[in-house]
Amino acid sequence: MIKELSVEALRCVEGWRCVQDACAATRVEEGFTSDLLSDIMANAPAQSVLVTLQSHLNTVAVASLAGVRAIVLCSGREAPPDMLEAARREGIVLLQTHDNQYQASVKLEAAFRSGCVGS
Amino acid sequence: MKTIPVNPEQSPLVILDLLFKLKIKDVMSSPVITAVRKDSLRTVQHLMRDNRISGVPVAERGRLFGIASIDDIIRALEGGYIDDPVERHMTTQMVVLEDDMPLSFGISYFEKFKFGRFPVLNKENRLVGILSSRDVSASLLVELHNEYHKLEAKLPVSAIRDVNTVTRGFRVERYDFENAGKAAHAIKKILSEQNYPPALIRRVAVAAYEMEINLVVHSLGGTFTFHMDPEKVELLAVDEGPGIPNVEQAMQEGFTTANEWIKSLGFGAGMGLNNIRRNADDFDIQSAVGRGTTVRATILLPTGKDAPPQTP
Incomplete structure (x- = not known):
């Protein structure tokens, strides 16, 4: 069974707020949790959701290089305006939450399981 | 005027590439004509004259002790101590290059230190060559010529x-x-x-x-x-x-x-x-x-x- 989820579905996760949703119709297939940008570049799968603390412009840049389609900013971190703008330009969805990375990862996995439309 | 008319930081990519690809050891003169510490300045002068060079490293079994330049010889002739051993008058404060460094470093050294030549040491600190601005210019001309032919060959x-x-x-x-x-x-x-x-x-x-x-x-x-x-x-x-x-x-x-x-x-x-x-x-x-x-x-x-x- 292939895990697959519309980014739209992430908006429904309890405690998550979408702050940039220009490409919400995108489909995602996996999650990846990391705060090290080199690690994200090296290891984040394409078509994935990134769970991270890093709320700045460069996170969008590495996410874009890795093919990440959505970023979940944890622990109440706010996305600065230049980050929002870059995400819009790159077609990457941004979500904010007060969950820490662990809690957010668990919720993401649950979303994949319940919202799975695998064929 | 620059010793070497190439800027190792801001030149066309093909030049930067060349300066990086070429190592000091590809360009330096080797083997080196050297003197030993006990040689007289007169002996060094003869070495320079016979080999048409303007600097002689003083080294024994690969270990570098100093370098004598034409200026040292001229001063010796003026001061009347041309028969003194070279070790008493040679330059011992030297800037040296390592043979594995890219040529770009060598070029920047000429601008930075204003010496006419740099002794080249290998990883074991043995003297393996000497780099003069003439070595650099000559090899750059040859390499640019080759590069030019390569580029031209690609064109049609x-x-x-x-x-x-x-x-x-x-x-x-x-x-x-x-x-x-x-x-x-x-x-x-x-x-x-x-x-x-x-x-x-x-x-x-x-x-x-x-x-x-x-x-x-x-x-x-x-x-x-x-x-x-x-x-x-x-x-x-x-x-x-x-x-x-x-x-x-x-x-x-x-x-x-x-x-x-x-x-x-x-x-x-x-x-x-x-x-x-x-x-x-x-x-x-x-x-x-x-x-x-x-x-x-x-x-x-x-x-x-x-x-x-x-x-x-």
């Missing part, structure tokens, strides 16, 4: 080759996180437009981004250049210092010199150089403390039947 093959050849340079400043990634982004766009597979584009873009970030985080500023032709993408980062004291250590996964602020941004995880190497088909790093670091990564592009379809 097909016009498409030229269309597909792209070279772009970016200036990267220390701590300018805002503009980091511009080059990686541009390369990604060009490769996407030419229909290269996403996995390959990611390799190139990740290597480029890591190189840009290294310049931003660790260098005093530098240039990032990419060159693309139908066979390969070449990424070249050249900075102005401070240089890496121990490259082997820097290559170790997890080793970092980044400060807490850099780390809090998610950089400085000690993975960058390895990320570049892992994504490249060919990787090279050269560094000298006080001078700078040059990193080069080459990624081969699929050619022939594996080449991506070109959109008209």
Whole structure:
């Protein structure tokens, strides 16, 4: 069974707020949790959701290089305006939450399981 | 006037490439004509005259003690001590080059130290050659001539080759996180437009981004250049210092010199150089403390039947 989820579905996760949703119709297939940008570049799968603390412009840049389609900013971190703008330009969805990375990862996995439309 | 009319930091890519590819050992004069410490200045003078050279290193069994120049001889003749042993009057405060350094370092030394020649030592600190500005000019002329022929040979093959050849340079400043990634982004766009597979584009873009970030985080500023032709993408980062004291250590996964602020941004995880190497088909790093670091990564592009379809 292939895990697959519309980014739209992430908006429904309890405690998550979408702050940039220009490409919400995108489909995602996996999650990846990391705060090290080199690690994200090296290891984040394409078509994935990134769970991270890093709320700045460069996170969008590495996410874009890795093919990440959505970023979940944890622990109440706010996305600065230049980050929002870059995400819009790159077609990457941004979500904010007060969950820490662990809690957010668990919720993401649950979303994949319940919202799975695998064929 | 400059000793060598080439700027090792701001020249066309083909020259920068050459200056980086050529090592001091490819250019230096070797073997070296040397004197021993007990030789008289008169003996040294004869060595210079007979060999038409203007500087003689004083060395014994490969160990370098000093260097005597024509100026030392002239002063000896004026001062009437031409029969003194050379060790009493030679220059012992020397700047030396290492045979494995890229030629670009050698050239900048001529500008920086205003010496006419530099003794060249190998890793074991043995004298293996001497580099004069004449050696540099002569070898550059030969190499540029070869390069010119290579470039010319490429020309008539097909016009498409030229269309597909792209070279772009970016200036990267220390701590300018805002503009980091511009080059990686541009390369990604060009490769996407030419229909290269996403996995390959990611390799190139990740290597480029890591190189840009290294310049931003660790260098005093530098240039990032990419060159693309139908066979390969070449990424070249050249900075102005401070240089890496121990490259082997820097290559170790997890080793970092980044400060807490850099780390809090998610950089400085000690993975960058390895990320570049892992994504490249060919990787090279050269560094000298006080001078700078040059990193080069080459990624081969699929050619022939594996080449991506070109959109008209």
